[in-house]
Every structure is written in structure tokens, then in C-alpha cells.
Amino acid sequence: MKSRHKKLILVAIAVIALGAVAALxxxxxxxxxxxxxxxxxxxxxxxxHDRSFRIGGLVEEGSLRRxxxxxxxxxxxxxTAQTTSVTYxxxxxxxxxxxxxxxxxxxxxxxxxxxAQQVLAKHDENYMPPEAASALEQAQKAQKTIVAPK
Amino acid sequence: xxxxxIPLGIFVVLAGFLFAGLKLNPREVPSPLIGKPAPxxxxxxxxxxxxxxxPADLRGKVWLFNVWASWCASCRQEHDLLLDLSRHxxxxxxxxxxxxxxxxxxxxxxRFGNPYVETVVDPDGRAGINYGVYGVPETYLIDKNGIxxxxxxxxxxxxxxxxKILPLVKELQQ
Amino acid sequence: MIPELGxxxxxxALLLALVQGTLPLVGAARNIPAWVSVAKPAxxxxxxxxxxxxxxLAYSFLTNDFSVVNVTRNSHSRLPEVYRFTATxxxxxxxxxxxxxxxxxxxxxxTQFSRHLTDDMVARVVxxxxxxxxxxxxxxxxxxxxxxxxxxxxxxxxxNPLLQDPGMVVHPPILYMGYVGFSVAFAFAIAALLSGKxxxxxARWSRPWTTAAWAFLxxxxxxxxxxxxxxxxxxxxxxxDPVENASLMPWLVGTALIHSLAVTEKRGSFKAxxxxxxxxxxxxxxxxxxxxxxxxLSSVHAFATDPTRGLFILIFLVVVIGGSLLLFALRxxxxxxxxxxxxxxxxxxxxVNNILLLTATGAVLLGTLYPLFLDxxxxxxxxxxxxxxxxxxxxxxxxxxxxxxxxxLARWKQVNVPELAxxxxxxxxxxxxxxxxxxxxxxxxxxxxxxxxxxxLWIAVTVAISVRGRMRTGAGxxxxxxxxxxxxxxxxxTVIGVTMVSTYQTERNVRxxxxxxxxxxxxxxxxxxxxxxxxPNYRGARGTLEVSRxxxxxxxxxxxxxxxxxxxxPFTESAIDYxxxxxxxxxxxxxxxxxxxxVRLFHKPFVVWIWIGSVLMALGGxxxxxxxxxxxxxxxxxxxx
Numbered sequence: 001m002k003s004r005h006k007k008l009i010l011v012a013i014a015v016i017a018l019g020a021v022a023a024l025x026x027x028x029x030x031x032x033x034x035x036x037x038x039x040x041x042x043x044x045x046x047x048x049h050d051r052s053f054r055i056g057g058l059v060e061e062g063s064l065r066r067x068x069x070x071x072x073x074x075x076x077x078x079x080t081a082q083t084t085s086v087t088y089x090x091x092x093x094x095x096x097x098x099x100x101x102x103x104x105x106x107x108x109x110x111x112x113x114x115x116a117q118q119v120l121a122k123h124d125e126n127y128m129p130p131e132a133a134s135a136l137e138q139a140q141k142a143q144k145t146i147v148a149p150k
Numbered sequence: 151x152x153x154x155x156i157p158l159g160i161f162v163v164l165a166g167f168l169f170a171g172l173k174l175n176p177r178e179v180p181s182p183l184i185g186k187p188a189p190x191x192x193x194x195x196x197x198x199x200x201x202x203x204x205p206a207d208l209r210g211k212v213w214l215f216n217v218w219a220s221w222c223a224s225c226r227q228e229h230d231l232l233l234d235l236s237r238h239x240x241x242x243x244x245x246x247x248x249x250x251x252x253x254x255x256x257x258x259x260x261r262f263g264n265p266y267v268e269t270v271v272d273p274d275g276r277a278g279i280n281y282g283v284y285g286v287p288e289t290y291l292i293d294k295n296g297i298x299x300x301x302x303x304x305x306x307x308x309x310x311x312x313x314k315i316l317p318l319v320k321e322l323q324q
Numbered sequence: 325m326i327p328e329l330g331x332x333x334x335x336x337a338l339l340l341a342l343v344q345g346t347l348p349l350v351g352a353a354r355n356i357p358a359w360v361s362v363a364k365p366a367x368x369x370x371x372x373x374x375x376x377x378x379x380x381l382a383y384s385f386l387t388n389d390f391s392v393v394n395v396t397r398n399s400h401s402r403l404p405e406v407y408r409f410t411a412t413x414x415x416x417x418x419x420x421x422x423x424x425x426x427x428x429x430x431x432x433x434x435t436q437f438s439r440h441l442t443d444d445m446v447a448r449v450v451x452x453x454x455x456x457x458x459x460x461x462x463x464x465x466x467x468x469x470x471x472x473x474x475x476x477x478x479x480x481x482x483x484n485p486l487l488q489d490p491g492m493v494v495h496p497p498i499l500y501m502g503y504v505g506f507s508v509a510f511a512f513a514i515a516a517l518l519s520g521k522x523x524x525x526x527a528r529w530s531r532p533w534t535t536a537a538w539a540f541l542x543x544x545x546x547x548x549x550x551x552x553x554x555x556x557x558x559x560x561x562x563x564x565d566p567v568e569n570a571s572l573m574p575w576l577v578g579t580a581l582i583h584s585l586a587v588t589e590k591r592g593s594f595k596a597x598x599x600x601x602x603x604x605x606x607x608x609x610x611x612x613x614x615x616x617x618x619x620x621l622s623s624v625h626a627f628a629t630d631p632t633r634g635l636f637i638l639i640f641l642v643v644v645i646g647g648s649l650l651l652f653a654l655r656x657x658x659x660x661x662x663x664x665x666x667x668x669x670x671x672x673x674x675x676v677n678n679i680l681l682l683t684a685t686g687a688v689l690l691g692t693l694y695p696l697f698l699d700x701x702x703x704x705x706x707x708x709x710x711x712x713x714x715x716x717x718x719x720x721x722x723x724x725x726x727x728x729x730x731x732x733l734a735r736w737k738q739v740n741v742p743e744l745a746x747x748x749x750x751x752x753x754x755x756x757x758x759x760x761x762x763x764x765x766x767x768x769x770x771x772x773x774x775x776x777x778x779x780x781l782w783i784a785v786t787v788a789i790s791v792r793g794r795m796r797t798g799a800g801x802x803x804x805x806x807x808x809x810x811x812x813x814x815x816x817x818t819v820i821g822v823t824m825v826s827t828y829q830t831e832r833n834v835r836x837x838x839x840x841x842x843x844x845x846x847x848x849x850x851x852x853x854x855x856x857x858x859x860p861n862y863r864g865a866r867g868t869l870e871v872s873r874x875x876x877x878x879x880x881x882x883x884x885x886x887x888x889x890x891x892x893x894p895f896t897e898s899a900i901d902y903x904x905x906x907x908x909x910x911x912x913x914x915x916x917x918x919x920x921x922x923v924r925l926f927h928k929p930f931v932v933w934i935w936i937g938s939v940l941m942a943l944g945g946x947x948x949x950x951x952x953x954x955x956x957x958x959x960x961x962x963x964x965x
Binding site for chain 3: 154155157158161162165167168169221226227230
């Protein structure tokens with residue numbers, strides 16, 4: 001084999017491999033991005049029904065209810081403007097508390113209830129998950145523009 | 151050979167992106183509350199739980215509203231500044247003890263000095279939510295009409311006080 | 325007094341770092357022997373002062389000096405002594421100081437073990453490390469002074485309970501030994517670019533340092549993974565969380581570097597590429613530490629609250645990474661090509677290995693930084709979860725592992741394909757057959773299990789063939805050779821662990837009343853209730869679970885639910901019965917009515933293999949460093965000089 005041919009083969013292999021890898025990475029990237037929505041956006045119907053996403057805000061006071069099995073929990077996430085009902089089977093994280101910030105990942109079922117596969121709370125008491133904080137800020141902004149100050 | 155420049159090129163793009171990100175991330179997170187009336191509350195005083203205070207009682211005054219807690223270390227960092235400020239009597243400072251044990255809060259004030267005219271107690275953080283508190287300390291400047299004019303997240307620094315808050319206080323007091 | 329002493333030492337260290345980073349470099353370039361000879365004493369003195377500063381901070385923590393902000397924020401008078409010590413690096417400031425100490429330590433090591441190097445080379449290497457250290461010390465002093473004072477506080481706000489664990493005593497220092505260790509390879513690469521001497525002896529000098537750093541990083545990552553497993557209370561061993569990714573990226577590039585250094589040393593090829601990887605590994609270490617420690621990744625708000633810190637970090641990264649890449653662009657073309665090699669040869673296998681590792685790094689980088697960029701640019705919030713990383717990683721790592729079986733058996737320059745095929749055919753056939761049948765012993769056949777078993781068996785078989793081949797030729801002991809194979813075997817062991825636990829693990833979250841029993845994979849757990857308990861700085865409940873199998877007692881597990889008094893933070897302390905083929909993992913959820921608790925009961929087959937494999941990899945690395953060649957080169961180098 002001539003060295004020119006060898007070089008051509010090498011280049012061809014490299015190009016094909018690179019294309020395959022890029023396709024693999026980008027495809028995985030596209031199909032696995034998890035978007036974030038606030039309860040207000042969910043209430044407006046902006047959140048998808050066919051794929052999972054994250055939702056964040058505060059756990060509404062007095063909304064946490066456990067089923068008899070002890071491991072299924074129902075609660076509501078609020079951004080102070082709207083609330084979304086959430087159900088989760090499993091043990092809630094240590095820092096999960098009513099009135100505290102929370103982020104949940106899962107999908108909406110046909111009744112509009114958010115079925116969480118994962119519930120996250122931060123490892124630090126003083127700070128809210130940034131996603132939850134941002135949901136609250138958004139909601140406040142929205143509220144303040146609707147209710148004009150006198 | 152040009153191909154050796156590729157990594158540098160990629161890095162320059164990446165760094166440019168990071169710089170843009172840093173710039174776009176504004177220094178003061180603009181609070182949606184600025185220019186809006188201070189959210190109402192009616193909370194018990196730390197000094198006397200039988201008495202209550204609400205922002206409406208302070209109409210006609212310019213005041214700083216400082217959210218703090220005994221468990222918060224950065225609050226102690228700004229404590230001296232607040233004491234200085236209250237000693238000079240430039241502006242009235244009211245505190246809100248956020249998600250705290252009143253006993254602990256009182257102990258901190260007894261030991262380090264009390265810069266506050268009064269401190270209200272928000273044990274479960276409900277009033278704090280309306281103010282969009284998500285990390286203590288936070289400080290709000292409220293004018294004579296009860297409108298929030300400025301918000302600072304994190305411990306106050308001399309720079310912020312001198313450059314932002316005090317000029318604004320002077321302006322508002324006129 | 326002591327904190328001021330520490331602060332003062334840091335300033336002195338900064339000045340020394342400046343001397344160490346300038347005079348020797350200029351001296352080497354201009355041929356001024358007096359300036360060149362400054363390198364070693366400056367580096368040693370710098371180490372001394374950085375160590376003093378670190379000692380002062382540790383002392384402030386141990387003596388509960390709550391006039392130091394750092395101590396107040398991260399410690400508590402009732403915190404046990406050992407955790408007061410580890411709290412020294414529990415904060416941003418402290419961990420940056422630990423970074424600097426580690427860098428100074430590696431520099432010290434270079435000055436001690438460099439008798440075989442020319443004075444110019446030592447001056448350049450130490451000089452480059454001095455410049456990096458200067459940047460770090462400046463960063464510490466300007467934006468993150470760990471000795472900042474404030475009015476005396478009554479008590480501290482306690483160390484994050486997650487960090488109050490024996491694992492956290494050793495994990496950060498070892499991880500940093502790895503991260504920072506790549507600075508040596510980086511400094512060698514920059515020194516080589518500066519001097520224009522990029523040859524086999526340069527690669528031979530770099531190799532043991534790179535391998536040592538890599539082995540430390542391997543152990544560090546392994547400990548982090550193990551810590552997350554038992555400490556976070558839900559039994560995962562890898563979360564693809566930004567903090568973990570930050571340590572994985574330099575590891576991947578470091579792995580590529582080790583392999584490409586081998587080619588550069590043995591065959592003189594891949595020179596520019598090797599230099600690029602050395603720059604890349606350290607750049608990713610820097611990027612990783614800073615992104616993690618500045619809090620940028622975990623919370624965008626941390627970036628916004630301290631813009632000076634963020635800006636400083638960026639400028640530092642731009643100077644170090646941008647500067648070295650610029651130097652690379654200017655000088656790499658003069659490096660020259662090495663030996664030629666055929667399409668099928670050990671070189672080409674190693675090239676594919678490098679490409680795959682780098683692609684994996686790129687994929688991790690994309691997944692880690694993309695959400696950050698979108699958020700910083702205000703384009704919305706997204707997250708990239710484990711499914712992305714898993715679906716990218718498995719197809720990239722599979723051919724990589726497969727090739728690591730063939731590579732060591734392939735000849736340099738050109739492979740005789742029929743001969744190689746002949747040597748491997750039985751091994752390959754056997755591996756496939758066993759891999760297809762093995763999953764049945766676990767009760768259920770799954771394609772991914774067969775794939776994982778195939779890869780592991782393949783490595784094991786090829787290692788055996790290779791070792792047997794070497795013994796037949798009568799070649800003697802070679803630490804390098806056996807180190808490599810031990811590390812490859814480690815990969816095989818880890819692959820088994822990962823495959824088994826991700827396919828066959830059983831996780832049950834149940835409500836248990838006192839006396840209830842639940843059976844998971846043949847193990848019966850009986851809940852004997854939970855009682856109140858009190859620790860030094862926490863209170864809580866301790867549950868008792870009796871585990872039995874076929875009526876025979878296996879173990880008694882006591883998971884805890886703690887509330888740390890100072891911070892009020894609740895915390896789950898899991899209880900695990902470790903085993904060679906399975907772990908039994910229990911954790912308490914919440915207290916329910918009437919003494920009942922929600923409880924986690926996990927059966928994790930072969931999970932320890934993940935960490936055993938990592939330890940084998942690291943041991944392989946350490947073994948390879950002892951190779952006589954690296955010591956022999958010292959004598960040879962002296963003879964040449």
C-alpha cells in the first residue's frame with residue numbers, strides 16, 4: 001500500500017468516526033436535556049406533557065400528606081402565584097420541609113399532577129436551590145406587574 | 151503550522167463566553183420589589199413580644215430594613231457597620247430576625263450591641279418570603295411612602311454603604 | 325496573633341513565589357547561572373511559608389478562635405477535634421490554601437528528586453510552578469483571605485454535617501494531590517516548549533510524575549464516590565454532578581496523557597500531542613477546582629455575590645491556560661515528527677485510545693458547562709442529567725476498554741495481524757462464551773451484563789496472555805509492565821462492579837413498624853424500632869435492623885437520623901453491611917406515627933468492586949513509578965551531563 005493511500009484511509013476513518021461520535025453526543029444531548037418550569041408556567045400549560053422536566057419553588061405550608069404506606073407523599077409546590085400538585089414515592093431528602101425551597105424532576109400525568117422521580121433539596125440550609133429562587137422571583141415580578149402599586 | 155492554533159482558538163471562544171456570562175450577571179440582582187411598596191407584615195417585637203410592628207407604622211420615615219439571624223455568620227460580619235451607622239444616627243435601622251430562636255437573637259444583641267431601633271421576629275420565615283429573602287443577610291432601604299428603593303443581598307460592606315445607600319438616604323430624607 | 329502570623333506568612337510566600345517564578349526562568353533563557361540557582365532555595369522557602377500559613381489556620385480551627393470569620397463559619401466548639409482540623413479545608417478559603425500547600429509540596433518534591441535533570445530544566449520547571457503559585461497566592465490574599473478577622477463570635481455555625489465524616493479527613497488532600505500533581509507534567513511541558521528540547525528523555529522525566537498524580541487522583545475520585553455512597557444516604561455511587569465531573573475530566577485527560585507519554589518516550593512520536601495533553605490535564609484541574617470552589621456550578625448566585633472573585637478566577641485561567649496554549653501554538657511546530665508507524669500498530673491503538681478519552685472529556689465538559697452558560701446568558705434553566713452522560717459514556721468507553729486488551733499485545737510500528745489474531749482467538753472466543761452464560765447465574769440474562777462481563781473477561785484474558793508471553797521470553801521484572809497490567813485489571817474489576825450494581829440492584833423504600841420484616845433478595849430485615857440518642861454536636865434517633873438469611877443472623881445494622889444542634893440541619897447516616905459480592909444498605913427516612921419509620925433497604929450486588937478496581941488502578945500506577953528505568957535515567961542523565 002502506498003503511503004498516500006494509507007493517509008487517505010486514515011483520514012476517511014477519522015472523518016467517519018468523528019461524525020459518528022458527534023452524532024452520538026449531540027443526539028444524547030438533545031434527547032436528555034431537562035428543562036425547568038415554574039408552577040406558573042405549568043399552570044399556563046407551557047410545560048410539556050410528553051417528557052420529563054424540573055419544577056421548583058417552595059413546598060406549600062400544610063400541603064404535605066403521606067399515604068398509609070409511609071413512602072408515598074403528596075405535596076404542592078408554589079412560586080407564590082400558582083401551585084402544582086406533586087406526588088412522589090420514595091424517601092424525601094433530609095432538607096425537604098414545608099415552606100422551604102425544593103426542586104423536583106418528573107413528568108405530568110393526565111390529571112395534571114406532577115409525578116416526581118426525584119426530589120432535590122440543597123445541602124445547605126441558608127440557600128435555596130437557585131432554580132427555586134428564580135421561580136419565586138419570576139412569580140413576584142409577574143404579580144407585581146399585574147397588581148400595580150398605588 | 152496553523153493546526154496548533156486550534157486549541158487556543160477554542161479556548162479564546164470559551165473564555166469570551168465566560169466573560170460575557172460574568173458581565174451579564176449583574177452585580178446587584180435587580181429585585182422585582184424595587185420601586186414597589188414594602189410587603190406588609192405585622193410581627194411581634196423581639197424586645198417585647200406583646201407589641202407588634204408593621205411597615206405602615208413607619209410611614210414618613212426613611213429606614214433600613216435588615217434581615218438577619220443569630221445562626222448566620224455573615225450577619226456578624228456586617229454587624230459593626232450597622233452599629234456604626236446607628237451610632238451616627240444617619241438612618242433608622244429596623245431588623246427582622248429570620249427563622250431563629252428569639253433567645254439566641256437576643257443573646258447576640260446583648261453581646262455585640264444592638265444597632266436596631268426594633269427587631270421584629272419572623273420565626274417561620276413567612277414574612278421573609280414576601281420580601282423574596284433567600285439568603286441572609288439582606289437589607290432593604292424603604293422611603294417615607296413605604297416604597298422599597300434599594301435592596302442588598304449578602305453582608306453590607308463599607309463600599310456599598312458609602313456609594314449606594316448613604317447618598318440615597320440623603321436624597322430620600324429631603 | 326496566630327492568624328496574623330499566618331497572614332504574614334502568606335504575604336512572604338507570595339513574594340517568594342514571585343522570585344521563584346521570574347528569576348530562574350529569565351536566568352535559564354539568558355544563561356545566567358546565579359539566577360538559575362535561585363530556583364531550588366526559593367521553592368523550598370516558599371513551601372515553608374505556605375506550610376506555616378496552613379499550620380496557623382489549622383491552629384485557629386483547633387483552638388476555636390472564633391474571631392476568625394472562616395472558623396466561625398465552618399466550625400463549632402463542640403465539633404470533634406478531628407473535624408475541627410478537617411474544617412480547615414472545609415471552606416472556599418481553606419481549600420484554596422490547601423491547593424496552594426499541595427502545589428508547594430509538589431514543587432518541593434521536584435527540587436528533591438531532580439538530581440538527574442539539568443539545572444536549566446529544573447529552573448524552568450520550578451519557575452513555571454512558581455508562577456502558578458504566585459497567581460494562587462494573590463487570589464487568596466486579594467479575594468479569599470482565610471485569616472479575615474471579625475468581632476469575636478460566641479460560637480461557630482458548625483461544619484456542614486456532610487463533611488463531618490472520616491472519609492472527608494483524607495479525601496480532599498488526596499484529591500488535591502492528584503489535581504495539583506498534574507502541575508508537574510504541565511511545568512515540564514512548558515519548560516520543554518520554552519527550551520525547545522522535546523525528546524525521549526523529557527518524556528521519561530515527565531512519566532513518573534504524571535503517573536503519580538494520576539494515581540492520587542484515581543484514589544481521590546474513588547474515595548469521593550465511596551463517600552457519596554455511604555454518606556448521602558441514598559446509595560448512589562456516581563451522580564454525574566458537576567463537582568464529580570470536575571474531577572473526572574482531568575482524570576480522563578490524565579489517562580490519555582499517560583498513554584501518549586508512553587509513545588513519546590518509546591517511539592518519539594506524538595510529541596506535540598503529548599504537550600497539548602499535559603497542558604489540557606492541568607487546565608482542566610484548574611478549571612474544575614475553581615468552578616467548584618467558587619460555587620459557580622452549584623449556584624449561579626455565588627458568582628453574582630462576589631464578582632471580584634469570579635473575575636479574578638477568569639483572569640487567572642485566561643493567563644495560565646491562554647498563555648500556555650499560545651506558547652504551544654508558537655512552539656509546537658518546531659517539535660518535529662517522531663517515528664513513523666503503520667495503520668495497525670500499537671501507536672495507532674494508543675491514538676484511538678487518546679481520541680476516545682478526549683471525546684469523552686469533551687462530552688462531559690459540554691454536559692457540565694452548557695447549563696451554566698445558558699443560565700449566565702439568561703436563556704433559561706436546564707439541567708443535563710445522568711441519562712445524557714450514561715448514553716454518551718457507554719458507547720465511548722466500550723471500544724476503549726476493548727482496545728486496552730489488544731494494545732499491550734500489539735507491537736510498536738507495525739502489527740503482524742494474523743499472528744496477533746492467532747494469539748487472541750481462544751481468549752476472545754472463551755470470553756464471549758463465558759460472558760454470554762455468566763448472567764444466567766444471576767437469575768436473569770441481560771445484554772448489558774453480557775457486554776460488561778465480556779469487557780472484563782477480555783481484559784483479564786489478554787493480561788494473562790501478555791504476562792505469560794513475557795514470562796516465556798524469560799524477561800525479568802519490570803515494574804512498568806506489571807503496573808500497567810495491574811491498572812488494566814483494575815479497570816476490569818470496576819467494570820464488573822458497575823455492570824452488576826446498575827443492573828441487579830434492588831431498592832426498597834418501605835414503612836416499617838416495630839417488629840415488621842421485609843425480605844429483599846433473600847435477606848430478611850427486621851425492624852426493632854428506633855431510640856433517641858445524643859452525639860457530641862447532634863441529637864437524633866438510631867434504628868435497629870436485624871438482618872438474617874434463611875433464619876441465620878447476618879448482621880445488625882443501626883442507621884441514624886441526626887439533627888445537628890448548631891445548624892439545625894437534619895442528616896441521614898446510613899448503615900451498611902459490606903460484602904464481597906453484595907452490600908446491604910439501610911437508611912432511616914422519617915419517623916411516622918406509632919414508632920413506625922420509613923426505611924430504605926437496598927441490596928447492592930458487587931458494588932465494592934467499583935472501588936476495589938479503582939484501588940488496583942492506582943496501585944498499578946504507583947507500581948509503575950518504581951520502575952528501574954526512571955532511576956537508571958538519573959545515572960545516565962548524570963553521565964551525559
